[in-house]
Amino acid sequence: MAKAAIRMKNAPIVGTSVPRMEGRGKVTGQARYVDDMVLPGMLYGATVRSRIPRAKIKQISFGPGIRWNEFVIVSAKDIPGKNCIALIEDDQPCLADGIVNHPEEPLLLLAHPDRHLLPKAVAAVSVEYDPLPAIFSLEESESLEQIIWGADNTFKSYLIEKGDVDCVWQNADHIVEAEYTTGAQEQLYIENNGMIAAFDPEQGITVWGSLQCPYYIHKALMKLFAFAADRVRVVQMETGGAFGGKEEYPSMIAAHAALLARKAGKPVKIIYDRLEDMAATTKRHPSRTRLRTAVSKDGRILGGEIDFTIDGGAYKTLSPVVLSRGAIHSGGPYYWPSVRIRAKAVATNAPPHGAFRGFGAPQSLFALERHMDRIAQAVGLSPVEIRRRNFLKPGQTTTTGQTINEEIDLDKLLSRALELSDYHAKKENFARRNDQASRKKGVGIASFLHGAGFTGSGERFLGSVVGVEASANGSLRILVSSTEFGQGTNTVLCQIVAEALGIAYEDVSIAQPDTDEVPNSGPTVASRTVMVVGKLVQSAALGVLKTLTASGLLSDSYSPEEFRAACRAYTRKHGKIRSLAEYEQPEDIVWDEEKYRGSAYAAFAWAVYVAEVTVDLATYSVTVDDFVALQEVGKVLHPVLAKGQIVGGVAQGIGFALYEKVVWEEGRMQNGQMTNYIMPTSADLPPIRVYFEELGNVHGAYGAKGIGELPMDGPAPAIINAVEDALHVSFHSIPLLPEDIFAALPESSAEPVREAGGRE
Amino acid sequence: MSESPEGQAKSDISFTVNGKLETVHVYPMERLLDVLRHELRLTGTKEGCGEGECGSCSVLVDGTLVNSCLIPALQAEGAKIVTIEGLASDGRLELLQQSFLDCGAAQCGICTPGMILASLHLLEKTPEPTLEEIREGLSGNLCRCTGYMQIFEAVAEAGRRGAAT
Known part of the structure; x- marks a missing residue:
């Protein structure tokens, strides 16, 4: 570190908006996504799926009118290893074998050289079912009338306890209690899922695809085929959006393509269409949060009970970790002297829910930030003041007992957000005008935090490894399994290496993620890439420098030309320089997995968001008119990319709050099209104004924290708080659609009802 | 399919x-x-x-x-x-493509080709569009990554630089 700092004559690269590494390919149409790739002799694959939620399969028959002998057909019997998609637990089959547990569960695979013939063939497969009773809600799952998973329909539960919450109720001036729910949300990356697989009896399997986590797929394929690591190769193609939606399900599609390729003896491409992608792949977990809080008359939280429950769908997949993050974030950026958090992920007969930006936190933080406004009302304080009185301060501990060690001043952050949004003037002005207006306006705030990196000991278990190579011409190449899917991984990691070595950004490149070539730097999830992987890349780069200085080819102070000359001299003698760095858990991060206590995250990003809305009482629609997003994310390494992350996340958060409703029937999505599942268009969004505070962070590369997921957490509660400000009606459920507002505000009633959605 | x-x-x-x-x-x-x-x-x-x-x-x-x-x-x-x-002839980016790069208007890139053609079409009709005209003109092209703001900036910037001429 120190050495790098001494010799830096060049202008800093970190903190500037260098061109996106793969940007040129993207604006010229040359970037290669999986569907752009064609292999010689390639077949096209398709999936036959269950039509009903839970059943025994009696018989599968192949209908008339199809030349079945031309098709490659794969069933569970064709699986050489274990029939599962290995992840946390091996409970999810790759292909259903005798029983189905959710609609759209894969049953059979078909492949044919002519892609035109597949839809009709899929439709011609008929399945005879022996239906079993199925369950579709948290309540049905909890009632245990039907056990569909394990002994009690519970994938995972956690208990987080701090202080003695049982003794706070008697001294409380107010007890505020309410229930909040959030719906499923589709990631809706614009590039549908897709994979190509090739099989070679000697070399094994290679898959190319749209994906986030090459080594998740690698692990799943090893188990499915009973192959050693060196007989499975996973390559990421350019990936057209992911948002968590390509964290786990690509393992399924890779498995299917690989099974077909093995049986066909030819490469097979599977590309989902939009309907299949939306109906069959993962979504954000629906949630229910019950909050019961003891509050003093001056508005201080004395303690509380938080029950956080999520619907995991039919198989465990990632639900335990989503649950964990949601539970840990459920206390928000506030000080709880005592708290008991009970969290549970339960099974229903819906396709498994999975990773989506925020990973449980947007759900529990929606509940908490709505609840803070309810507490404010109960106590008779403003939403601003109730937050000020309860903000975590440096030296205090979170719900898991983690001491806040950084000098975060949430009071100041809130004040700045109020100023930037002109909150107080708006609030007063709207209150004055709303009585007479048919378009009522309101402002709402949400303050929140988001932990970066894997939870607790997660990073230690991952033990990520990265590499940096230097070649004879002095150019550097980064070797990581961390993937680019729009966030800017490629660009920021290259910036870090250039900065660490004092060389030009143009002299750094990053290898295409390919498990034959790159070490396992962990999955590209959990806002961990810049902070955790970036830091490792920085130290691997410094390892290259150390090699050069130790061999006497470079002094502590050097020019880029001297650096190139040293690389040339070294490689001539010894070959390419390759420096690896492996994660070591910082000593101050201590986590007790049993008690769920300790340092949950190496760093938190902090934020205050302010939404201004109009509710039109003629159409019952809500429009967001202005949005201020202020956050402390450590050092901003690339201002344009960072802003892009925040704006994009806020847009998805606005969709989560107001537009995006998954309509379910018997566990099956009914609106799996872009025409009836509505995401925000360019005409729907307000100006999204982004501001940063930069405190820095000792654990991240150049002081960076994670940033990707944070902006998903705040918009929904800020917006629904603003709707309450406009209408004086408290809504407890999202998405909040015009029909929900209509139902809460019957035209006949002069006085609006006070409660709507959820129960209290 | x-x-x-x-x-x-x-x-x-x-x-x-x-x-x-x-x-x-x-x-x-x-x-x-x-x-x-x-x-x-x-x-x-x-x-x-x-x-x-x-x-x-x-x-x-x-x-x-x-x-x-x-x-x-x-x-x-x-x-x-x-x-x-x-669009890009002889390896030289069009002004509009360059603006997309400069403003961070392309993230995952999958909507980008369509978005650039829609923007080009808009600029041909309205060489220096207002923000409202850009929002309206691009409302048939969905982007899930950017929240559109940086796309608006790119189109406005390209208009200012004279991309339509």
């Missing part, structure tokens, strides 16, 4: 793509999108929804912005088509 074309016979269809005359032997009801991608290997045109909602497959047909997933191949007979591959 396209509909099964059973019962149709393939025929020759000719049109100009990016200034080059092409003749393809395809099912007449094959989507123009598939013809561009599969027959001509012009894979810069992307499929997002397959039903004309997302705009990822936008191309210019005789100067009009269309969703190529909704156009049957036979309708392209004799037309002049421009795809994203027709």
Whole structure:
């Protein structure tokens, strides 16, 4: 570190908006996504799926009118290893074998050289079912009338306890209690899922695809085929959006393509269409949060009970970790002297829910930030003041007992957000005008935090490894399994290496993620890439420098030309320089997995968001008119990319709050099209104004924290708080659609009802 | 995936793509999108929804912005088509493409080709569009990554730099 700092004559690269590494390919149409790739002799694959939620399969028959002998057909019997998609637990089959547990569960695979013939063939497969009773809600799952998973329909539960919450109720001036729910949300990356697989009896399997986590797929394929690591190769193609939606399900599609390729003896491409992608792949977990809080008359939280429950769908997949993050974030950026958090992920007969930006936190933080406004009302304080009185301060501990060690001043952050949004003037002005207006306006705030990196000991278990190579011409190449899917991984990691070595950004490149070539730097999830992987890349780069200085080819102070000359001299003698760095858990991060206590995250990003809305009482629609997003994310390494992350996340958060409703029937999505599942268009969004505070962070590369997921957490509660400000009606459920507002505000009633959605 | 074309016979269809005359032997009801991608290997045109909602497959047909997933191949007979591959000539980016890069308007890149063609179409009609005109002009092209703000900036910037001329 120190050495790098001494010799830096060049202008800093970190903190500037260098061109996106793969940007040129993207604006010229040359970037290669999986569907752009064609292999010689390639077949096209398709999936036959269950039509009903839970059943025994009696018989599968192949209908008339199809030349079945031309098709490659794969069933569970064709699986050489274990029939599962290995992840946390091996409970999810790759292909259903005798029983189905959710609609759209894969049953059979078909492949044919002519892609035109597949839809009709899929439709011609008929399945005879022996239906079993199925369950579709948290309540049905909890009632245990039907056990569909394990002994009690519970994938995972956690208990987080701090202080003695049982003794706070008697001294409380107010007890505020309410229930909040959030719906499923589709990631809706614009590039549908897709994979190509090739099989070679000697070399094994290679898959190319749209994906986030090459080594998740690698692990799943090893188990499915009973192959050693060196007989499975996973390559990421350019990936057209992911948002968590390509964290786990690509393992399924890779498995299917690989099974077909093995049986066909030819490469097979599977590309989902939009309907299949939306109906069959993962979504954000629906949630229910019950909050019961003891509050003093001056508005201080004395303690509380938080029950956080999520619907995991039919198989465990990632639900335990989503649950964990949601539970840990459920206390928000506030000080709880005592708290008991009970969290549970339960099974229903819906396709498994999975990773989506925020990973449980947007759900529990929606509940908490709505609840803070309810507490404010109960106590008779403003939403601003109730937050000020309860903000975590440096030296205090979170719900898991983690001491806040950084000098975060949430009071100041809130004040700045109020100023930037002109909150107080708006609030007063709207209150004055709303009585007479048919378009009522309101402002709402949400303050929140988001932990970066894997939870607790997660990073230690991952033990990520990265590499940096230097070649004879002095150019550097980064070797990581961390993937680019729009966030800017490629660009920021290259910036870090250039900065660490004092060389030009143009002299750094990053290898295409390919498990034959790159070490396992962990999955590209959990806002961990810049902070955790970036830091490792920085130290691997410094390892290259150390090699050069130790061999006497470079002094502590050097020019880029001297650096190139040293690389040339070294490689001539010894070959390419390759420096690896492996994660070591910082000593101050201590986590007790049993008690769920300790340092949950190496760093938190902090934020205050302010939404201004109009509710039109003629159409019952809500429009967001202005949005201020202020956050402390450590050092901003690339201002344009960072802003892009925040704006994009806020847009998805606005969709989560107001537009995006998954309509379910018997566990099956009914609106799996872009025409009836509505995401925000360019005409729907307000100006999204982004501001940063930069405190820095000792654990991240150049002081960076994670940033990707944070902006998903705040918009929904800020917006629904603003709707309450406009209408004086408290809504407890999202998405909040015009029909929900209509139902809460019957035209006949002069006085609006006070409660709507959820129960209290 | 396209509909099964059973019962149709393939025929020759000719049109100009990016200034080059092409003749393809395809099912007449094959989507123009598939013809561009599969027959001509012009894979810069992307499929997002397959039903004309997302705009990822936008191309210019005789100067009009269309969703190529909704156009049957036979309708392209004799037309002049421009795809994203027709934009950067001799490796030099168009001003609009450069603005997309500079402003951070391309994240994952999958909507970008369609978005750039929609923006080009807008700038041809309205060389220096207002924010409102940009929002309206691009509302047929969905982007899930950016929240659109940096795309608006890119189009406004390209307009200022004179991209339409």
